[in-house]
Amino acid sequence: MPQKDSCLDDILETSEKLENMSQTKDIETIKLSDIIEKMIEITSIARIEKIFEEKIVSGNPVVNVVVNDGSARGLLSLWSEQIDLLNDLNEGDAILIENAHAPKKYKDRIHLALSKSGKISKIESDLPVIDELLKKSSAKRNDFSRKLISELKEGMGAELRGLIVAIHSKEPYFPVCDKCNKKMVLKKGYAVCKCGNKVDEEDENLKWLFLSTCTLDDGSDTVRTTLNDSTEYLDFNELKRMIIDDENILDVLNEKMLGLDILASGFTIYDEYLKDTAFRCNSWNKINVMDEFNNKLKG
Structure with missing residues (x-):
């Protein structure tokens, strides 16, 4: 019986993925590279490249997310309760961004924000995996x-x-900890790190960074x-x-x-x-x- 349940779960999961892909194909989306400043009612499909740590800006929590669809990269800002939309999402996931607007453009990266009714959701997509998208960016570099x-x-x-x-x-110019790779402080002949590592400042193996x-x-x-x-x-x-x-x-x-x-x-x-x-x-x-x-x- 457990084996049958497992097979049934796989079938249902595959069916859901196919239905998800079918539904997103019917949605009119725009490439990140085609978004212009001040555009509204934006719907796009992209992969999550990076999720930054939560910050407090003007008293409100915000999480910035770098998204990439192969045509360009965007910075999606999620404020307050919108941050919950990131639950169960990970870097590399393909997402559908709905009802967003573009308040600003920083050279070639568009800045996106969700409207009050906006949302993001994980989807199945034929976009290249994030490693391939990053390789394309690396080739440009x-x-x-x-x-x-x-x-x-x-x-x-x-x-x-x-x-x-x-x-x-x-x-x-400062010494760097070989334990946690963070900046060290010089104190009384030693380089000291917050992690507790302590090295003689004259030690030839002490790494310095400019x-x-x-x-x-x-x-x-x-x-x-x-x-x-x-x-x-x-x-x-x-x-x-x-x-x-x-x-x-x-x-x-x-x-x-x-x-x-x-x-x-x-x-x-x-x-x-x-x-x-x-x-x-x-x-x-x-x-x-x-x-x-x-x-x-x-x-």
Whole structure:
């Protein structure tokens, strides 16, 4: 008997899936790439790429969800009781978004919100699985051709040339815990982590990370850019020595980096804090004027 029940359950589940797919085929939907700012009564099918943690904005809880249908990516904001619609939904699931509107568009990513009667529901879809959608996005990132900042779109790989016009990071170089991979604090000769890990600050195995958020300007526009330690321009051993000796490295970085003409290779992301596109570097360096000159001659 249990075996028969199991077979019956499978048949019913398959029947429900087929009925679900049949019903959604009759629904008029719009691709994310075709949605324009201020559009209303939006119905779309997409997969959940990422579900962010709940935040409090203006006293109200909100959960942001990145959705992807292969044509574009969107940021769906669910407020207050709408958050319950995420129950039983997971990253990778295909969802039907009904009765949404598009209050804003951040470059190539549309921002969606549900109306009072709006809803999202899990469905069966012939959309590629989320890994394939992400691979397509990754392929776009890996095209590191030279672009202007004004041309940047989310998920795009690019090579940028511009001037560093501002440095925003107060602690750009710091030790990282090998247990939980979080930022450590230097205290009395040791790097200490909240997880309880404690390492001698002079330990050769202690990992240090350089992440400096700057504003890059190329004349066409500006963009917040996170520079990493993949560069030959800075002497990180010297920076580490200065930090251990409790010297201020910001003065050194301001002197060496402000106004610097750099070439940066990386990709664009959507920054939740800035609510705008930002640029993450894979590598960067001071511009080589002769290389630029020779490249222009070849072009």
